[in-house]
Amino acid sequence: MDYKYIEQLLERYWKCETSLEEEHILRTFFSQKNVPDSLRQYKDLFCYEHSEKHADVLGSDFDAKMLSMINEPEPVKAVTISLRQRFMPLIKAAAAVVIVLTLGNVAQVAFTDGGQPEPAVAGFQRTHNGPSVAMSDSAKIDSMKQASAPAAVLK
DSSP: OOOHHHHHHHHHHHTTOOOHHHHHHHHHHHHSSOOOGGGGGGHHHHHHHHHHHTSOOOOTTHHHHHHHHTTOOOOOOOOOOOHHHHHHHHHHHHHHHHHHHHHHHHHHHHHSOTTOOOOOOTTOOOOOOOOOSTTSGGGGOOHHHHHHHHHHHHO
16 A cells, blocks of 8 residues: 655654644554554554553642651641841842951052151151142243343343
């Protein structure tokens, strides 16, 4: 007997091009008893669904049976968490930020002047932090007036 139609349906099935009716035809064909030897390898694939419908399903007491087999107590119920416990990670993070900022300020003061006098070095005078000499009023004197003043004195 020639089974070209079934082989064509199988080819289309592997390419995912079959319709639901054509898949039903394949299931019906492979569910019969007399399947040719060349196509027998596909029989389990198409008959699996029919055989699994009759298989037993897990009962509602499955969890209790499994827990009794492994000797574990029943699952623990959910525990309520207080508001303080919920905010504890946030408080810890804020404390870490405060510590880092405090250590940064301490390091900044330690590496700058910090109000401590500098040690005296022989032969050098200590510099003072004050207004710049270049920025004072003496820098604004007109040089032309200074040049003409001595010439008037000579006449």
